[in-house]
Amino acid sequence: MIVVFWVSFIVALVGSALLITQKHAVYALLGLLIAFGASAGVFLSLDAPFIAVSQILIYAGALAVMFLFVLMFTDTRTDEDTGLPGAVGSRAVFDPATGRPAKKKKKKKADEEAKPSPFSGLVMPKPMAVAVSLALLVCFTAAIVTLPSGFNRFGPLPSAYDGINFEGVERSADQIKSDPNLLPFGSTEAVSRTIFEGFPLAFEVVSLLIFAAVLGAVLLARRHLVGIPGTQDVAKESGHA
Structure with missing residues (x-):
C-alpha cells in the first residue's frame, strides 16, 4: 500500500x-x-x-x-482564436490588401479602467498568495507531525491499530480483530455511524447550507433575468411573478 x-x-x-x-x-x-x-x-x-x-x-x-x-x-474564445470577423457583412472588419479579417485595435487604457473585471477584487497579490500557501503548508505539516504514532503505519487494518490506546486500554491486533464492536476503519458502516450517531446536528446544518446555496443561485439567476424581453411573460405563466 x-x-x-x-x-x-x-x-x-x-x-x-x-x-x-x-x-x-x-x-x-x-x-x-x-x-x-x-x-x-x-x-x-x-x-x-x-x-x-x-x-x-x-x-x-x-x-x-x-x-x-x-x-x-x-x-471563452476571442475573435482572434476563431478567426471570424467581428461583424458579418461589414467591410470595416476586412483588410483589403490581404482579404482577411482585420485585427482589432487595442482598447485604450481609459476604457479598460472604466470597465473593471467583476473578479478584479478577488485576485490576490502574489506575495500574499505565497504567504498564505506557506502558512497552510506549515499548518498541514504540524497536523501530520502531531498525529499519534499508529497513524503512520501502512499495512493490514488490525496491525495498523496494534498498540493504540482505545479508551485507556491497550489492545493487540488479535483482540481488535475478535471485538465485534470495533468496525473496520474507513468502511461504509463505520463512516455512517460516525456521521449519524456522533455528528447528526452538523450533518443537518451542512444540508441546510447547501439548500441555502441553491436558493441563492436561483435568486441571482432571476435577478439577471429582469429586463430581458420574454422573461417576464414566462414568469407570469409559471405563477412566480
Missing part, C-alpha cells in the same frame, strides 16, 4: 500543477480530474475505501462533469 500511496501522491501533485498552470479551461479540467482520481488512490491506500469511492463518484464524476457542462455552454 505504501507504493500505491506514493504513486497516487505524485500523480495528484502533477494534476494539481496542471490545474493551476494551464490557461485553457479544458486542459485545467483534465488536470482536476487527474488530481481527483489520484486523491482516491491516496484514500484507498490509507484503508478508507468508502471515502475513495465517494471521491470518484462525487468529485471526479459529478463536479467535474458539471464543470465540463459549464465550459460547453460558455464561449
Whole structure:
C-alpha cells in the first residue's frame, strides 16, 4: 500500500500543477480530474475505501462533469482564436490588401479602467498568495507531525491499530480483530455511524447550507433575468411573478 500511496501522491501533485498552470479551461479540467482520481488512490491506500469511492463518484464524476457542462455552454474564445470577423457583412472588419479579417485595435487604457473585471477584487497579490500557501503548508505539516504514532503505519487494518490506546486500554491486533464492536476503519458502516450517531446536528446544518446555496443561485439567476424581453411573460405563466 505504501507504493500505491506514493504513486497516487505524485500523480495528484502533477494534476494539481496542471490545474493551476494551464490557461485553457479544458486542459485545467483534465488536470482536476487527474488530481481527483489520484486523491482516491491516496484514500484507498490509507484503508478508507468508502471515502475513495465517494471521491470518484462525487468529485471526479459529478463536479467535474458539471464543470465540463459549464465550459460547453460558455464561449471563452476571442475573435482572434476563431478567426471570424467581428461583424458579418461589414467591410470595416476586412483588410483589403490581404482579404482577411482585420485585427482589432487595442482598447485604450481609459476604457479598460472604466470597465473593471467583476473578479478584479478577488485576485490576490502574489506575495500574499505565497504567504498564505506557506502558512497552510506549515499548518498541514504540524497536523501530520502531531498525529499519534499508529497513524503512520501502512499495512493490514488490525496491525495498523496494534498498540493504540482505545479508551485507556491497550489492545493487540488479535483482540481488535475478535471485538465485534470495533468496525473496520474507513468502511461504509463505520463512516455512517460516525456521521449519524456522533455528528447528526452538523450533518443537518451542512444540508441546510447547501439548500441555502441553491436558493441563492436561483435568486441571482432571476435577478439577471429582469429586463430581458420574454422573461417576464414566462414568469407570469409559471405563477412566480
